[in-house]
Amino acid sequence: MADILTPMQLKALKRAAISATVASSVLLLLSSCSSSSNTSDSSYGFSKNASSVNDTSHSLWNGAWIAAGVVGVFTAILIMWPVFRHRRKKGDTSFPKQTRYNVPSEIAYTLIPFLIVAVLFYFTAKDESKITKVQPETVAAHNITVNAIQWSWQFTYNDAAVHPTITGTPEKIPTLVVPQGESVRYTLTSSDVVHGFWIPAFMIQMQTLPHVTNHLQFTANKIGTYPGRCNILCGRNHSQMLFKVKVVSPADYTTYINSLKAA
Ligand SMILES: [Cu+2]
Numbered sequence: 001m002a003d004i005l006t007p008m009q010l011k012a013l014k015r016a017a018i019s020a021t022v023a024s025s026v027l028l029l030l031s032s033c034s035s036s037s038n039t040s041d042s043s044y045g046f047s048k049n050a051s052s053v054n055d056t057s058h059s060l061w062n063g064a065w066i067a068a069g070v071v072g073v074f075t076a077i078l079i080m081w082p083v084f085r086h087r088r089k090k091g092d093t094s095f096p097k098q099t100r101y102n103v104p105s106e107i108a109y110t111l112i113p114f115l116i117v118a119v120l121f122y123f124t125a126k127d128e129s130k131i132t133k134v135q136p137e138t139v140a141a142h143n144i145t146v147n148a149i150q151w152s153w154q155f156t157y158n159d160a161a162v163h164p165t166i167t168g169t170p171e172k173i174p175t176l177v178v179p180q181g182e183s184v185r186y187t188l189t190s191s192d193v194v195h196g197f198w199i200p201a202f203m204i205q206m207q208t209l210p211h212v213t214n215h216l217q218f219t220a221n222k223i224g225t226y227p228g229r230c231n232i233l234c235g236r237n238h239s240q241m242l243f244k245v246k247v248v249s250p251a252d253y254t255t256y257i258n259s260l261k262a263a
Contacts, residue, residue: 050201050226052183052219053131057203060127064120071116131204134217140185144176148188148195148208148230151237157257158187164260170240176228177246178220179253188214196231199245205231220247 046061048054137143143158152168155176168174178184188197190208197216198205206216230241248256 046203047201047222050220050222051199051204052221053202053204056127056130060123061203063123067116067120131218132206132216134185134215135183137185137187140217141182142179142184143187144178144184145187145189146176146197146208147191148197148234148241149191150193150235151230151241153228153241153243155243157260160257160261162261164257164263166260168243170237170242173242173244175225175244175246177248177253177256179250180220180223180247182250182253183217183219185217186215188216193234194232195234195241197228198231199226199228201226202245207232220245223247223249 046054046058048058134140137158145154145156145158147154147156149167151170153174153176154165154167155174156163156165166174166176186197188206188208189212190210192210194210195208196205197208202218202220204216204218206214208214224247226245226247228243228245230238232238234241
């Protein structure tokens, strides 16, 4: 391209690219600001307190972004510093001084990344163990088994003695009905390959694995219907592996369970 464009055109192109980058960064920043301030109970697109997991996940997520921002700005300064501060002076034709084996800086650039990873690991492990804590099946107020199949979901309500099962298909996506404000213990299994049980609004996901049983327990706090997805690429119709989560009042939940039993 350099052969076709004149130096003037190249300069103009460079300026346009810089302006576009700055403009899109400003737009991105503004859009993230407005989305966080418009609604009081939502933050960066995530609903606060939608489930018992949200506040823990949210602070971890925010903290990770703040850490990434600090590291990003610090790294950008380190890159820009020599670019602007140590430019070749006009008329200076000398070869730059060559330096090798700077022990203090080598220790620093080994230690700093180690510290960053250690801090991220500490907070992730601490919050993860809090989020994945489950009660024994006999103690939990409600027990639901979620089984993933290529390419839909099966929900079995173990609260009812007959354990009714709802089986979905890509055409007829299933609904997981849960009681508001009451803790549900989920048993996660898979009939075939690895899938991921994911409810974005509740900031929670866990893989469903063949031959392995996983457990998860959380409380849905707000009445409403929320989208659920498989978040592990599990084959041809992975994108159609959808479900809905319907949070209803405890009384409506009991009515629903009774209607399943009767059916
Ligand atoms: Cu899947």
